[in-house]
Amino acid sequence: MSHPRSVVQPLWHDDGVSDPPANADARRTPLLHRHVAAGARIVSFAGWEMPVQYAGIREEHLAVRRTCGMFDVSHMGQVETAGPGATALLQRLLSNDVEAIPVGGAQYSVLCREDGGVLDDLFTYRLAADRYLTVTNAANHERDFAWFADHAEGFDATVEDTLERYAMIAVQGPLAREIVQAMADAPLPARFTVAQRVLAGRPVLVCGTGYTGEDGVELLCAPDDAGPLWDALAARGAAPCGLAARDTLRLEACYHLYGNDLSTQRNPIEAGLGWCVKEATGFIGADAVAAVRDAGPRQRLVPVTLSGPGIPRQGNPIVGGGEVTSGTLSPCLDIGIGLAYVPAARATPGSELQIDVRGKIRPAVVAQRPLYRKESDG
Amino acid sequence: MADASYPEELLYHPEHDWVRIDGDVATFGITWYAQDALGEVVFFDPPDVGTTVTKDGSYAEVESVKAVSDVIAPLSGEIVEVNVALADKPEAINEDPYGAGWMVKVRLSDVSEKDALLAHGAYTATLT
Numbered sequence: 001m002s003h004p005r006s007v008v009q010p011l012w013h014d015d016g017v018s019d020p021p022a023n024a025d026a027r028r029t030p031l032l033h034r035h036v037a038a039g040a041r042i043v044s045f046a047g048w049e050m051p052v053q054y055a056g057i058r059e060e061h062l063a064v065r066r067t068c069g070m071f072d073v074s075h076m077g078q079v080e081t082a083g084p085g086a087t088a089l090l091q092r093l094l095s096n097d098v099e100a101i102p103v104g105g106a107q108y109s110v111l112c113r114e115d116g117g118v119l120d121d122l123f124t125y126r127l128a129a130d131r132y133l134t135v136t137n138a139a140n141h142e143r144d145f146a147w148f149a150d151h152a153e154g155f156d157a158t159v160e161d162t163l164e165r166y167a168m169i170a171v172q173g174p175l176a177r178e179i180v181q182a183m184a185d186a187p188l189p190a191r192f193t194v195a196q197r198v199l200a201g202r203p204v205l206v207c208g209t210g211y212t213g214e215d216g217v218e219l220l221c222a223p224d225d226a227g228p229l230w231d232a233l234a235a236r237g238a239a240p241c242g243l244a245a246r247d248t249l250r251l252e253a254c255y256h257l258y259g260n261d262l263s264t265q266r267n268p269i270e271a272g273l274g275w276c277v278k279e280a281t282g283f284i285g286a287d288a289v290a291a292v293r294d295a296g297p298r299q300r301l302v303p304v305t306l307s308g309p310g311i312p313r314q315g316n317p318i319v320g321g322g323e324v325t326s327g328t329l330s331p332c333l334d335i336g337i338g339l340a341y342v343p344a345a346r347a348t349p350g351s352e353l354q355i356d357v358r359g360k361i362r363p364a365v366v367a368q369r370p371l372y373r374k375e376s377d378g
Numbered sequence: 379m380a381d382a383s384y385p386e387e388l389l390y391h392p393e394h395d396w397v398r399i400d401g402d403v404a405t406f407g408i409t410w411y412a413q414d415a416l417g418e419v420v421f422f423d424p425p426d427v428g429t430t431v432t433k434d435g436s437y438a439e440v441e442s443v444k445a446v447s448d449v450i451a452p453l454s455g456e457i458v459e460v461n462v463a464l465a466d467k468p469e470a471i472n473e474d475p476y477g478a479g480w481m482v483k484v485r486l487s488d489v490s491e492k493d494a495l496l497a498h499g500a501y502t503a504t505l506t
Contacts, residue, residue, distance in 0.1 A: 248443060
């Protein structure tokens, strides 16, 4: 067997864990030593040493679908925007209508360049009338923060890099809320809302969001509190899960992964994110995005399923134009699934495609999103 | 998943493939180390019977959730049988890499090529 081909997953390298880090620049979450002690396989991801799997990807994936799993996502960054002009600044930066977020609310948006290219996709939480917390992707955090800071001039607002202030744990699955609620001093915030709570005696910002297609919460806490919280969650039955299961779960739910399905070379309309783009707010890139919306995009990002054996992978060409940007074997559906940019004329569900998987032409079909829907959603 | 094991009666290729030779026909598979490095195998794409394989060349692909790997032929010859059961049960490669997880049987074109392979001790010494 040769080593896994780097073209398939360029960000993931098996390099184990050493103490001190073999790479002096490697970043570590406060939970790393717990992951190692639990037997997790550690990889480098966006400059962080992260657990890619514990018991096994399939087992972790199914724990989230059936009971409850938890993920160390402390590599994700945060930017706090505060002050009387915070709303106006974010309205200028983010694609969605920031003014429409109620205090205690959460909203998804993208960050665009002038040409409409996507710099990142983000959740923003309105903590107070004039105070917001925006969660960034690890690989984009420094660029995002610089973008925020560079555009803050002229606004009565401060922009602060708060990555070091928070550890982050995602607790996801049908039992996630029950498990976290049993540790909490007050009712948990509903989906797409946020509230400060005390969990197991520690202050935690509880967010009703996630990246798995299941109900659950994301917990932001002080780095020193992350270990005890992780242990308390484990004791109540939350299964530790790695980045690999996080990826298969989000792909079944058809959530975008920046760097795969989104990039500065793609605009939010072709990525299928027109719903979170409100050009009327005048955000940076609004004109470019409006032009694409009016003219119709050349390609569209769609979920695809293979009709026979095989697994589509990032970079596989679509015969006739387009390419796969994410692909895996779906642990729930047991077929090859993916997200792919295809010519707009062939983007309707049911359209038949052929995917060139390393020289083998494999028939596929454009599917409805999400690829996996939990039963309670009908 | 089974514990680490490397049967003494097999021959090994440094790319973590094993060979069981029976006359002029050999059975190929990947070692415990290879399946562990790969993680849960979810797809094995076998070659066609009749295909010629060349020592040190790739003859098939094996896929885990996260990765695709080429499978290297430890010896040269013509494929006379493939393990069709792996289509429905690729996890056999993890669970029983030297038994139910075998991949192909090959009629060897040059049995003496085996002299270049590693015996049990020499192979396991490469893993430390």
